[in-house]
Amino acid sequence: MKISEVMSMPECHWVKSHLTQYLDRDPSAPMSEAELIRLEAHIAICERCAAVSENYRETSKALSQLRTHVDQESIDRLSNSLKRLISEE
Amino acid sequence: MSRAEDFRLLVEPEIPSLLRVARSLAGNSQDAEDLVQETLIKAFQGLHNFDGAYPRAWLFTILRNNSHNAWRKKKPNHVTDWNLTLESRPAFNAEPPRSAEDEVLSGFIEPSLLEAVNALSEEFRSTLILIDVEGFSYAECAEILGVPIGTIMSRRSRAVAKVRKSLVKAREEAVRR
Numbered sequence: 189m190k191i192s193e194v195m196s197m198p199e200c201h202w203v204k205s206h207l208t209q210y211l212d213r214d215p216s217a218p219m220s221e222a223e224l225i226r227l228e229a230h231i232a233i234c235e236r237c238a239a240v241s242e243n244y245r246e247t248s249k250a251l252s253q254l255r256t257h258v259d260q261e262s263i264d265r266l267s268n269s270l271k272r273l274i275s276e277e
Numbered sequence: 278m279s280r281a282e283d284f285r286l287l288v289e290p291e292i293p294s295l296l297r298v299a300r301s302l303a304g305n306s307q308d309a310e311d312l313v314q315e316t317l318i319k320a321f322q323g324l325h326n327f328d329g330a331y332p333r334a335w336l337f338t339i340l341r342n343n344s345h346n347a348w349r350k351k352k353p354n355h356v357t358d359w360n361l362t363l364e365s366r367p368a369f370n371a372e373p374p375r376s377a378e379d380e381v382l383s384g385f386i387e388p389s390l391l392e393a394v395n396a397l398s399e400e401f402r403s404t405l406i407l408i409d410v411e412g413f414s415y416a417e418c419a420e421i422l423g424v425p426i427g428t429i430m431s432r433r434s435r436a437v438a439k440v441r442k443s444l445v446k447a448r449e450e451a452v453r454r
Contacts, residue, residue, distance in 0.1 A: 204438075205434060207434070208430070208433050208434040208437050209430055209434070212408075212415070212433075214414055214415045214416075215414065216414050216415045216416035216419075216426060217415045217416075217426055217430055243441050243445070244437055244438075244441065247437055247440055247441040247444065248409055248437065250390055250444070251390070251394070251405065251409035251410060251437075251440065252409060252410065253390065254297065254390070254391075254394065254406070254409075254410045255297075255410050255411075257297065257391070258293045258296060258297065259296065259306060262296055262306065262309075262310045262313075263292050263293055263296065265310065266292050266295075266296070266310065266313055266314060266317065267289060267292060269314055269317065270285060270288060270289060270292070270317055271285070273317060273318060273321055274281035274282070274284060274285050274321070275281075
């Protein structure tokens, strides 16, 4: 490992701990301007963190596949239960 | 339109989402279905207390409360927040091998993804499903799970990292075969 890589490790750790917050841009958890500049500046020069950032994007995208992961029979049973429930009122 | 019909129109489209989140909380499909069933009954009974704001968050909060009340007792304890601190900071020079770090994930196989998500603790899994699959914001997720936003951010970050590592590992194993 190069000395420059060892020197940047604390910054890599900080960036990784803020990556999902950065990628999500969730309004309930905004990053400060200084944090944004710090993170983007590091990703611009650190190949490892840039790769992790890209992997996080891909992982999040892959997780959205689970939206289609449903048991239609369960849904049908619950829909019927719901109809029975409201018809009893 | 009747109160009951309003309720059906509000709730029925959410059944698939309720089932996915219930699965993440209960850990198996049968308990998840029972949990959603109980949630529908409780929500209907409590409809008169609902102010009409944020209906999804209201519904999923009932789901979470039911899960805590009825199902948690049945299960062994999973990882809880204090466990998270054990890996809050990597040891010096304890980064994973570069080959894994540099791997760009693509062409996921769903079984690997499901295995990775199922291997998470209930807290991580439910946070991930609420945010990444169901599209809730950090604030909504925090309200539903009854924890601070900071806890949600921490869980989400760690959960995504864990899933990513599992997928990288699965892909490397597939290449070796």
